[in-house]
Amino acid sequence: MRGLVQGVGFRPFVARLADRIGLAGRVRNTGGGVEIRLEGTAAELDRFESLLLSEAPPLARIHDIISTGGDAEGLEDFRILHSGGEEGASQPVTPDIATCEDCLREMADPSDRRYRYPFTNCTNCGPRFTIVRDVPYDRPRTTMSGFPLCEACAAEYTDPLDRRYHAQPVACPLCGPSLTLEAPEGRVLSSGDEALREVREALAAGRIAAVKGLGGYHLVCDASDEEAVRTLRTRKGREGRPFALMAPDVPAVASHCRLGPRERDLLTSPERPIVLLARREEDTLPRSLAPGLHRLGFMLPYTPLHHLLLEPAEGMPRVLVMTSGNLSEEPIAYRDEEARERLAPLADLILTHDRPIHMRCDDSVAALAAGGTLLHRRARGWAPMPLSLSFDAPHLLAAGADLKNTFCLAREDRAYLSHHIGDLDDVATLRAWEEGVEHYARLFRVEPEVVVCDLHPDYRSTLAARRLAEERDLPLTAVQHHHAHAAACMAEHGLRLGEEVIAVSFDGTGYGTDGAIWGGEFLIASYTGSRRFAHLPYVPLPGGEAAMRRPYRMAMAWLRHAEVLWYESLPPLRTAGDEERTVLDAVMRRGLNSPPTSSAGRLFDAVSSLAGICQEATWEAQAACELEAAADPAEEGGYPFTFSEGILDPSPMIREAAGDVRAGLDPGRVSMRFHRGLARGITTACRAAREASGRGRVVLSGGVWQNTLLLELTLPLLEAEGMEVLVHRQLPPGDGGIALGQAAVAAARAATGEVTDTTSTRE
Numbered sequence: 001m002r003g004l005v006q007g008v009g010f011r012p013f014v015a016r017l018a019d020r021i022g023l024a025g026r027v028r029n030t031g032g033g034v035e036i037r038l039e040g041t042a043a044e045l046d047r048f049e050s051l052l053l054s055e056a057p058p059l060a061r062i063h064d065i066i067s068t069g070g071d072a073e074g075l076e077d078f079r080i081l082h083s084g085g086e087e088g089a090s091q092p093v094t095p096d097i098a099t100c101e102d103c104l105r106e107m108a109d110p111s112d113r114r115y116r117y118p119f120t121n122c123t124n125c126g127p128r129f130t131i132v133r134d135v136p137y138d139r140p141r142t143t144m145s146g147f148p149l150c151e152a153c154a155a156e157y158t159d160p161l162d163r164r165y166h167a168q169p170v171a172c173p174l175c176g177p178s179l180t181l182e183a184p185e186g187r188v189l190s191s192g193d194e195a196l197r198e199v200r201e202a203l204a205a206g207r208i209a210a211v212k213g214l215g216g217y218h219l220v221c222d223a224s225d226e227e228a229v230r231t232l233r234t235r236k237g238r239e240g241r242p243f244a245l246m247a248p249d250v251p252a253v254a255s256h257c258r259l260g261p262r263e264r265d266l267l268t269s270p271e272r273p274i275v276l277l278a279r280r281e282e283d284t285l286p287r288s289l290a291p292g293l294h295r296l297g298f299m300l301p302y303t304p305l306h307h308l309l310l311e312p313a314e315g316m317p318r319v320l321v322m323t324s325g326n327l328s329e330e331p332i333a334y335r336d337e338e339a340r341e342r343l344a345p346l347a348d349l350i351l352t353h354d355r356p357i358h359m360r361c362d363d364s365v366a367a368l369a370a371g372g373t374l375l376h377r378r379a380r381g382w383a384p385m386p387l388s389l390s391f392d393a394p395h396l397l398a399a400g401a402d403l404k405n406t407f408c409l410a411r412e413d414r415a416y417l418s419h420h421i422g423d424l425d426d427v428a429t430l431r432a433w434e435e436g437v438e439h440y441a442r443l444f445r446v447e448p449e450v451v452v453c454d455l456h457p458d459y460r461s462t463l464a465a466r467r468l469a470e471e472r473d474l475p476l477t478a479v480q481h482h483h484a485h486a487a488a489c490m491a492e493h494g495l496r497l498g499e500e501v502i503a504v505s506f507d508g509t510g511y512g513t514d515g516a517i518w519g520g521e522f523l524i525a526s527y528t529g530s531r532r533f534a535h536l537p538y539v540p541l542p543g544g545e546a547a548m549r550r551p552y553r554m555a556m557a558w559l560r561h562a563e564v565l566w567y568e569s570l571p572p573l574r575t576a577g578d579e580e581r582t583v584l585d586a587v588m589r590r591g592l593n594s595p596p597t598s599s600a601g602r603l604f605d606a607v608s609s610l611a612g613i614c615q616e617a618t619w620e621a622q623a624a625c626e627l628e629a630a631a632d633p634a635e636e637g638g639y640p641f642t643f644s645e646g647i648l649d650p651s652p653m654i655r656e657a658a659g660d661v662r663a664g665l666d667p668g669r670v671s672m673r674f675h676r677g678l679a680r681g682i683t684t685a686c687r688a689a690r691e692a693s694g695r696g697r698v699v700l701s702g703g704v705w706q707n708t709l710l711l712e713l714t715l716p717l718l719e720a721e722g723m724e725v726l727v728h729r730q731l732p733p734g735d736g737g738i739a740l741g742q743a744a745v746a747a748a749r750a751a752t753g754e755v756t757d758t759t760s761t762r763e
C-alpha cells in the first residue's frame with residue numbers, strides 16, 4: 001500500500017483489524033509504504049480490505065493498494081515487524097495535526113492522568129513537522145529527545161494496540177513539557193495551571209500576551225476589546241491588515257460569521273486553517289479587526305493549550321486575536337531566546353513552554369470558493385505533505401518567488417513544496433529560506449542536481465539560487481513567472497508531459513521576457529514552454545514600485561490610457577492634489593521612472609481608487625481586497641472590455657466607470673460591474689485562444705485568482721463555452737504555489753531535453 005501510511009498509526013491499526021477478523025499475518029514499513037501479508041479465506045480477505053479503507057486512521061492517505069495472491073505459509077498469529085530505514089529512501093513526515101477528540105476527552109476527565117495537560121497528543125494528533133530534526137521519524141530525532149518517557153508513557157508507546165503506539169511526541173504531566181508564564185524581561189511569574197489562569201485573567205483585563213504554539217509564537221488579545229486591538233496594532237506596526245481570530249468552537253464562530261456545511265468542515269478539519277468567513281451584518285466585534293473587509297479569518301483551537309486558553313468561563317474572552325508573533329513583515333518568532341528578545345516590547349506577558357520548535361510554521365489560510373477549498377497560505381496542516389508529479393523529476397530545488405515565498409524540492413514523482421516562508425525582502429526571512437531548504441533536503445533525502453529560479457534577475461530568490469548553484473557547481477535554469485504559475489496549476493492537476501493548455505496567469509507583478517512588468521497574461525502553455533497569446537495593455541507604473549502603495553496613481557495611469565480627462569471630481573484626482581498631478585503628468589508623458597506594466601493586480605488597484613474605495617494601501621493587495629469586499633451582489637451590469645490583436649483592453653470599462661463615479665453611482669455597484677466585465681473579457685480572450693490553438697482546457701493561476709468573486713463569475717462563463725477549467729485547490733494560486741510550477745518545468749525540460757520558451761512572441 002502506497003501513500004501517507006507511516007507515522008500515522010497505520011501498522012497498529014492493521015494489527016487490530018486483523019485480530020478482529022481473525023486473520024494471521026505480518027505488517028511492515030517499506031521504503032515507500034506499508035506491506036501486509038495476510039492468510040485467510042477469500043471472504044475474510046475481502047472484509048479486511050473494505051474495512052481497511054473505511055476505518056483507516058484519520059491521518060492516513062492511501063494512494064493505491066497492490067494485491068497479489070499466493071500460498072499460505074500457515075502463520076498462526078498477526079505481528080508487526082520492525083523495519084530498518086532504507087538507505088537514501090525518502091521517508092514521509094506528516095504535518096502537525098489538531099488535537100483529536102480522544103485526547104480532548106482525556107483532558108476533560110478529572111480521573112485521567114492527562115487531565116488538563118496542555119501537551120496531550122497521540123498517534124492521531126499533535127506536533128510532527130515542527131519538532132522533527134531528522135528522519136527516520138523517531139523520538140531521539142525530535143525535539144522531544146530531552147524528555148525521557150515515564151513508565152506509564154513508555155508502556156503506551158510500546159504497546160501495538162495502544163493509541164499512542166510509537167507516537168513520538170507522547171508525554172504526560174510527569175515526564176513531558178510544562179508551561180511557564182514570564183514577564184517580558186524574563187522573570188518567571190508562575191507555571192502549570194497557575195500560569196494558564198494568570199494569562200487568562202490578563203487577557204480578560206485587556207493585556208497582550210505572547211503565546212508559544214506549534215510552529216511559533218502568537219500575539220494574543222481579547223478580540224472584543226477595541227482598546228487592546230488598537231494597542232496591538234500600534235506595537236506590531238500593522239495598520240490595517242486583518243488579524244486572525246480564534247474561537248472555542250463552531251457555534252462561537254457562527255455567532256459572528258455565516259457558516260455553511262463546507263465552512264464547518266474546513267474549520268473542523270484536522271488541518272485547522274484560518275478560514276475566511278463572511279461576517280454577519282449585525283456582528284459586534286470591532287471593525288478594526290479587519291478594516292474595510294467583509295470577511296473575518298477564524299480558526300478553531302488546534303493544540304491542547306489553545307483549548308485550555310479558550311475554555312468558556314464567566315468574564316473570560318470568547319474570541320481571541322491570534323496573530324503571528326513578530327513585527328510586521330518579519331518571520332514568525334519560534335526560538336525561545338529570540339522570541340523573548342523580539343516579543344518583549346510587544347507583549348505584556350509571555351506564556352511559553354520547554355518543548356523546542358525545530359521548524360517554524362505559520363497558520364494556513366483558506367477560503368471557500370466555487371464549491372471547494374481555496375488556499376491563501378499553505379503552511380501548518382499541509383506542509384510538508386508531498387504532491388505527486390505525473391512524471392519523474394531529477395533531484396532538484398526550485399527557489400520560488402520573492403513575495404509569499406515557498407520553495408520546492410523534488411525527486412522522482414514527489415514534489416515537496418515548503419510551508420509559507422514569507423517575503424524575502426527581509427534578512428531574517430532570507431535566512432529562514434536557507435535553513436528551510438537545508439532542512440527539507442535532509443528530511444526528504446534530496447540532493448539537488450538542478451536549481452530553478454524565476455526569470456527576474458534581481459529577485460532575492462534568484463540571487464540565492466544562483467549562489468547555491470555556483471557553490472555546488474550545479475546548472476541553474478530560469479522559468480518565466482507566469483509560465484511557472486500555469487505549470488503549478490497543471491502539475492497540481494496531474495497533467496501529463498506534452499499536454500498544452502490555455503493559461504490565464506493574472507497577478508500583481510512578474511518579470512516578462514521583454515523586461516516589462518507582466519501580470520495580465522493569456523498564455524498557451526505546456527510544461528516545457530509557453531507562448532504569450534494575449535495580455536492586458538501596457539500602462540505606465542507611475543513612479544515605479546511606489547505606485548503599488550498608491551492605487552490613485554494607477555487610476556490616473558489608466559484614466560490617461562483610456563483617454564479620460566483627469567476630472568477633479570474623481571476620487572484619485574482629489575487624493576493626488578495639484579502638485580502631484582502636475583508631476584505625474586510630466587513623469588508619464590516622458591516615461592520617467594514609469595516602467596510599462598500589463599499587471600491585472602494594478603488594474604484592480606486603479607478601479608478600487610476610481611470607485612472611491614481605496615486610495616492608499618498599507619498592505620499588499622489591500623485595494624483589490626477592499627474592492628472585492630465592496631461589490632454589490634445585486635448589481636447585474638458589467639462594463640465592456642474590447643479584445644483585438646492580442647490585447648484585452650479595459651479602456652471602455654474605465655470610461656464607463658469614470659462616468660458612473662461622476663454620476664454618483666454607489667462604489668459597490670461600480671465594483672460589481674467591473675468584476676463581471678472582467679470575467680466576460682477573460683472569457684472572450686480564452687475563446688480566441690481556443691480558436692487559435694485548438695486547446696479547450698484553461699488553467700486559472702496567479703494571485704488575482706484568490707479573488708473569490710472573480711473566480712465564481714469567470715468559472716461558469718468558461719464552462720458554458722464548453723471549456724474545461726482547472727483551478728487551484730491544493731496550492732495557493734499566488735506566488736505561494738509558484739515553486740511547484742518551477743519544479744515541474746525544470747523536470748519536464750530534463751525529461752525531454754526541450755526548452756521551448758517562446759513566451760516573448762505572440763502567436
Ligand code: ZN
Pocket residue numbers: 099100101102103104120121122123124125126
Ligand atoms: Zn490525539
Ligand code: ZN
Pocket residue numbers: 149150151152153154171172173174175176
Ligand atoms: Zn509520562
Ligand code: FE
Pocket residue numbers: 481485507508509510702703734735
Ligand atoms: Fe505571481
